[in-house]
Amino acid sequence: MTILLIYIALFVGSFFAVKAVGNFLTAKSDFTSLKTVTFGDESAVRANRAASVMSIVAIFLIWGAFTGSSLVPIHAPGPFIGDTTFTYTATADGQSDEGTVRVIVHPVADKPEAPEMAPGDGFAKDDIALIGAWRSGLIRVDQNDELGRDAGAVVTAVNGTAIEPDGRVQVDNGVVNMTRRGTLNFTPYRGWQMEPVWLPSPETVFWRLVELSRDGYQNFRLLEHLGWSLLRVVAGFILGALVGIPLGYAMGLSDWFRGWFDPIVEFMRPVPPLALIPLVIIWAGIGEPGKIILLFLAALWIMTIAARAGVSGVKITKVHAAYSLGASKWQVMRHVIIPNSLPEIFTGARVAMGVCWGTVVAAELVAAEKGAGMMIMVASRFQLTDIVITGIILIGVIGYGIDILMRQAENFLVPWKGRA
Amino acid sequence: MTGLAIDDISMRFELPKGGSVQALKNVSLDLKPGELMSVLGPSGCGKTTLLNIVAGFLAPTEGKVVLNGETVVGPAAERGMVFQQGALFEWMSVRDNVGFGPKMKGMAPGEKREIVDHLLDVTGLGDFKEKAIYELSGGMQQRVALARCLANDPDVILMDEPLGALDALTREKMQGLVLKLWRETGKTIILITHSVEEALLLGERLLVMAPRPGRIHKEYRLPFADMGVNADLREVKKHEDYNPTREEILSMIWNMEEEIMGRSETSA
Ligand SMILES: Nc1ncnc2c1ncn2[C@@H]1O[C@H](COP(=O)(O)OP(=O)(O)OP(=O)(O)O)[C@@H](O)[C@H]1O
Ligand SMILES: [Mg+2]
Numbered sequence: 001m002t003i004l005l006i007y008i009a010l011f012v013g014s015f016f017a018v019k020a021v022g023n024f025l026t027a028k029s030d031f032t033s034l035k036t037v038t039f040g041d042e043s044a045v046r047a048n049r050a051a052s053v054m055s056i057v058a059i060f061l062i063w064g065a066f067t068g069s070s071l072v073p074i075h076a077p078g079p080f081i082g083d084t085t086f087t088y089t090a091t092a093d094g095q096s097d098e099g100t101v102r103v104i105v106h107p108v109a110d111k112p113e114a115p116e117m118a119p120g121d122g123f124a125k126d127d128i129a130l131i132g133a134w135r136s137g138l139i140r141v142d143q144n145d146e147l148g149r150d151a152g153a154v155v156t157a158v159n160g161t162a163i164e165p166d167g168r169v170q171v172d173n174g175v176v177n178m179t180r181r182g183t184l185n186f187t188p189y190r191g192w193q194m195e196p197v198w199l200p201s202p203e204t205v206f207w208r209l210v211e212l213s214r215d216g217y218q219n220f221r222l223l224e225h226l227g228w229s230l231l232r233v234v235a236g237f238i239l240g241a242l243v244g245i246p247l248g249y250a251m252g253l254s255d256w257f258r259g260w261f262d263p264i265v266e267f268m269r270p271v272p273p274l275a276l277i278p279l280v281i282i283w284a285g286i287g288e289p290g291k292i293i294l295l296f297l298a299a300l301w302i303m304t305i306a307a308r309a310g311v312s313g314v315k316i317t318k319v320h321a322a323y324s325l326g327a328s329k330w331q332v333m334r335h336v337i338i339p340n341s342l343p344e345i346f347t348g349a350r351v352a353m354g355v356c357w358g359t360v361v362a363a364e365l366v367a368a369e370k371g372a373g374m375m376i377m378v379a380s381r382f383q384l385t386d387i388v389i390t391g392i393i394l395i396g397v398i399g400y401g402i403d404i405l406m407r408q409a410e411n412f413l414v415p416w417k418g419r420a
Numbered sequence: 421m422t423g424l425a426i427d428d429i430s431m432r433f434e435l436p437k438g439g440s441v442q443a444l445k446n447v448s449l450d451l452k453p454g455e456l457m458s459v460l461g462p463s464g465c466g467k468t469t470l471l472n473i474v475a476g477f478l479a480p481t482e483g484k485v486v487l488n489g490e491t492v493v494g495p496a497a498e499r500g501m502v503f504q505q506g507a508l509f510e511w512m513s514v515r516d517n518v519g520f521g522p523k524m525k526g527m528a529p530g531e532k533r534e535i536v537d538h539l540l541d542v543t544g545l546g547d548f549k550e551k552a553i554y555e556l557s558g559g560m561q562q563r564v565a566l567a568r569c570l571a572n573d574p575d576v577i578l579m580d581e582p583l584g585a586l587d588a589l590t591r592e593k594m595q596g597l598v599l600k601l602w603r604e605t606g607k608t609i610i611l612i613t614h615s616v617e618e619a620l621l622l623g624e625r626l627l628v629m630a631p632r633p634g635r636i637h638k639e640y641r642l643p644f645a646d647m648g649v650n651a652d653l654r655e656v657k658k659h660e661d662y663n664p665t666r667e668e669i670l671s672m673i674w675n676m677e678e679e680i681m682g683r684s685e686t687s688a
Contacts, residue, residue: 318506318508323496325497342511
């Protein structure tokens with residue numbers, strides 16, 4: 001919640017900052033900048049590059065600030081680490097005595113030796129406890145007392161404040177709770193930062209990435225994991241396109257094909273490929289054939305529908321024109337229908353690649369020996385959150401890269417798209 | 421027997437929800453080779469339908485179209501068509517668009533190139549041969565369409581409002597171009613238009629059609645097209661017969677439109 005508010009504040013704040021400072025920096029005098037109607041003209045809205053950069057910076061800033069990163073100058077308050085003490089008052093047989101509890105709150109990763117300590121006087125002896133940051137711990141203060149719980153002693157106060165079972169007392173650097181059975185439980189102050197097992201700091205992730213690319217993970221090099229995922233996607237996609245595009249053309253050109261395959265395509269289209277994973281595993285196992293069949297199915301329907309839409313999207317006047325210029329059926333197909341459907345097919349291919357990439361990761365999450373999804377799944381079992389996050393970032397970057405490549409290919413191969 | 425014969429054609433569209441539309445009824449017409457005929461008529465009187473039947477895209481419910489002694493059964497290269505817009509192939513350059521017909525015939529590249537270059541020069545597109553279609557203005561695109569049709573050397577050219585989407589000035593220039601090409605190539609041309617002026621200027625023969633059912637209402641034989649071949653079209657409009665004929669046709673169509681409006685008002 002706080003993070004969300006900070007994020008909104010950054011969004012609004014940087015907007016005003018940039019508008020105030022940098023207007024002259026971004027001023028361009030091309031055609032779009034001369035448009036006076038921009039609100040409502042989608043084509044006049046271009047991403048503000050400053051905003052994009054600041055958006056990325058903001059994410060890293062917040063990420064760093066809440067994980068105690070050394071890259072970020074300001075930090076959210078961290079958890080308490082160090083020594084703290086509180087006193088407790090034990091009462092037995094009408095007499096009371098006070099004891100001191102020293103708590104050493106240490107980073108979870110390195111637990112120190114408990115130091116020796118003089119027990120102090122009175123029947124309530126002093127105690128010492130080790131508690132990890134972000135954790136809490138029961139402290140049996142009566143354990144070493146002369147009159148323990150078995151002798152009828154009860155803790156009645158903490159730091160002089162009366163406490164009852166289920167009660168709580170705020171002490172320095174934390175909170176003392178009393179359980180229903182009368183044991184004290186100390187929770188050190190947690191601060192606002194995230195624990196590394198939930199969210200590691202950016203530099204941890206970065207160094208993990210370096211380490212992964214050097215040493216690999218789970219018997220395979222990092223590039224092998226990613227490469228295998230990509231290879232599966234490309235193989236599945238190509239197979240899907242090889243079958244789907246001709247099928248889509250056939251459905252767009254022949255009533256028999258349309259009639260025969262319509263029910264199948266319309267039925268399979270809304271079935272998410274993820275729902276097919278169990279069936280494909282039963283049929284083909286968890287090996288490569290199973291994965292490629294799954295991705296083939298994921299790409300197939302999308303490409304079929306795209307090709308069919310490409311055929312039905314051809315303007316009838318173009319077909320008529322071609323026939324009255326003396327083209328045969330095959331020539332109409334070759335010179336009119338196929339080129340005319342290319343933009344649709346490219347749109348379909350982009351969607352299909354995106355879906356395939358998502359599906360391969362999901363399939364690897366379920367079962368795989370190598371692959372990006374397998375990497376993050378195994379890492380999550382060992383609570384290696386930094387590997388999980390590294391993997392997610394890599395998956396995102398690759399997915400984005402695929403889309404950019406497809407768009408480049410599209411601009412190159414079908415320059416007339418959207419301009420007819 | 422040469423020329424185009426439209427022989428007692430009727431066309432009835434069965435509507436999917438039942439009922440039918442009589443788009444054409446007993447239309448007969450003969451065109452000699454080299455004749456230029458313009459067709460006028462209120463919207464919905466079946467002009468496009470007639471042209472589509474001649475082109476072979478539609479089969480008439482009755483009657484037949486005969487070109488040079490052969491009955492028309494489908495589209496073919498001897499009947500070229502110029503559409504209002506959007507019929508060019510965006511994935512080809514201007515040159516490839518114009519060369520499409522010859523290429524389909526399997527003409528040798530050298531010969532094809534000669535034809536294409538010649539036509540692009542004639543239509544004033546010499547500097548745009550390698551451009552993409554979407555880089556051209558509307559008027560240029562229509563010139564490409566015209567050149568593409570001519571490159572195929574058809575016997576009959578069918579034009580459905582070829583200049584309808586152009587501005588007045590461009591349109592006037594294109595009218596001159598059509599006349600010039602007609603005279604130079606000697607093609608038989610049927611040209612549908614909504615503009616009475618255009619019909620007068622570009623019609624050796626002018627056909628006025630009437631709606632519901634679509635039929636031939638009246639036919640004129642006009643001298644203006646011949647005059648226009650070698651003169652400024654604005655001069656032609658000053659001819660003493662021009663304005664009276666124009667007024668006559670305008671009021672004729674106006675009355676038809678009135679009648680339609682009145683009819684649909686009473687039926688509504
Ligand atoms: N495919 C079709 N199905 C049903 N009715 C049709 C079809 N095509 C045309 N019509 C009907 O036939 C009649 C003639 O249509 P057509 O398109 O030939 O008119 P038009 O004279 O070209 O009109 P405009 O000048 O507006 O282009 C109209 O009433 C139209 O509704
Ligand atoms: Mg029409």
